[in-house]
Amino acid sequence: MKQEEIGLRVRRIKHGTVIDHIAAGQALNVLRILGITDRSNEVVSVVMNVSDRKKDIVKIEDRELKPEEVDKIALISPDATINIIRDYEVVAKHRVILPSQIEGVVRCMNPNCITNTDEPVRPRFVIHRNDAVELHCVYCGRVISERIADFLI
Amino acid sequence: MIRHVINITDLSRDEIDRILDRAAELEPIAHRGSSNILSGRILATLFYEPSTRTRLSFDAAMKRLGGDVIDFGPIESSSIAKGENLADTISVISGYADAIVLRHPKEGAARMASEFSSVPVINAGDGAGQHPTQTLLDLYTIRKESHLSNVKIALVGDLRYGRTVHSLAHALSLYNARIYLVSPDQLQMPDSIKGDLINSGTRITETTDIDDIIDVVDVLYLTRIQKERFPDPGEYQMVAGSYRITNETLRNVKDDLIIMHPLPRAGEIDCEVDASKHAIYFKQSFYGVPVRMAILSMVME
Numbered sequence A: 001m002k003q004e005e006i007g008l009r010v011r012r013i014k015h016g017t018v019i020d021h022i023a024a025g026q027a028l029n030v031l032r033i034l035g036i037t038d039r040s041n042e043v044v045s046v047v048m049n050v051s052d053r054k055k056d057i058v059k060i061e062d063r064e065l066k067p068e069e070v071d072k073i074a075l076i077s078p079d080a081t082i083n084i085i086r087d088y089e090v091v092a093k094h095r096v097i098l099p100s101q102i103e104g105v106v107r108c109m110n111p112n113c114i115t116n117t118d119e120p121v122r123p124r125f126v127i128h129r130n131d132a133v134e135l136h137c138v139y140c141g142r143v144i145s146e147r148i149a150d151f152l153i
Numbered sequence B: 001m002i003r004h005v006i007n008i009t010d011l012s013r014d015e016i017d018r019i020l021d022r023a024a025e026l027e028p029i030a031h032r033g034s035s036n037i038l039s040g041r042i043l044a045t046l047f048y049e050p051s052t053r054t055r056l057s058f059d060a061a062m063k064r065l066g067g068d069v070i071d072f073g074p075i076e077s078s079s080i081a082k083g084e085n086l087a088d089t090i091s092v093i094s095g096y097a098d099a100i101v102l103r104h105p106k107e108g109a110a111r112m113a114s115e116f117s118s119v120p121v122i123n124a125g126d127g128a129g130q131h132p133t134q135t136l137l138d139l140y141t142i143r144k145e146s147h148l149s150n151v152k153i154a155l156v157g158d159l160r161y162g163r164t165v166h167s168l169a170h171a172l173s174l175y176n177a178r179i180y181l182v183s184p185d186q187l188q189m190p191d192s193i194k195g196d197l198i199n200s201g202t203r204i205t206e207t208t209d210i211d212d213i214i215d216v217v218d219v220l221y222l223t224r225i226q227k228e229r230f231p232d233p234g235e236y237q238m239v240a241g242s243y244r245i246t247n248e249t250l251r252n253v254k255d256d257l258i259i260m261h262p263l264p265r266a267g268e269i270d271c272e273v274d275a276s277k278h279a280i281y282f283k284q285s286f287y288g289v290p291v292r293m294a295i296l297s298m299v300m301e
């Protein structure tokens, strides 16, 4: 299937952001990372398992996401691309860039970590990228390297 | 200038060497001496779980430097019993003291405390996490009683859960040490730490049999093997017995071998060994005082 045909599955948006090349099955986690819930005001379209289950697409209308908002997506979908749309035209396109640190997105998997208590501290991780993405807890040192989506807050 | 002391891996080799040099300068004062290096300064010791020896060692260190120590007394009567969180306690106490020593059951507590404190925080153990002053006193002991560079050291016992040996192994990797890991199969050093050591260029050898290596090493570092780690008490008896050091075990060791143990021991070393020239674990414990004096003076001077 060609790109234009895929686009037809969901109508084109006039203004907003299209996140393309999301790893298949991760679209809902992308929304979670972006903080978009059923109580948000944005009009959001989600297409999952496009192109023979190779990718998901998310379209968010009337909101242009800033790089620092979207780069967190790289945690679960490092190949995602961000397209900023104005008047049906793509005015900016870039790939997500894995940040070197993230705060408040993922919780620490160590139940005895200080971030999993009532203390006023947000979980923070330093990100390493070897073969896979690794999150090192700044507080207890525990490393999350698999199934990162399971630890999304 | 060192600010907080949270994790041994935060310190460079140069910073560690400076702490050990300072400890060597202060050691004469630690032996029944006194000084006014920190007179007028106040150290707060906040122990959320008991560790009498560590607390006394910090107390002694501060007092040998001429400073004062405050603590919050029995936990039951303090604000912690009333549910105050650690962050608030640190914010308050850092207004009263010039430095804080913290021991806390949660991992990462000291790192968090350092973010809320206006004065230096020294980690005296956080859960199963870090205990950097123990590592520094171990390094000081090795340097003083043997040698650090290229040392051949056997880490023996519970290498899986023992945080002391994890931190020590990381620190030794800065000194081109040759490390022998001696443990029963079920208590082997975690792969992540072995990976770090190998990546740092450290040569490691694993064995379950202490006799394989005891005659070639400069340092024998023993740790406690805890009964709770074994579902079967009989198996514990057997394993613990095979790592017990007696004068007989030491028959063919190097003349200048030193035996270390973070104490308290639980039968890993027979009391008959205490009189041997190899036994330096009580000195090791004493060296906690000059090393903590060095740290206190470097964060507060």
Ligand SMILES: [Zn+2]
Pocket (backbone or CB within 6 Å): A108, A109, A110, A113, A114, A115, A137, A138, A139, A140, A141, A142, B108
């Ligand atoms: Zn953690």
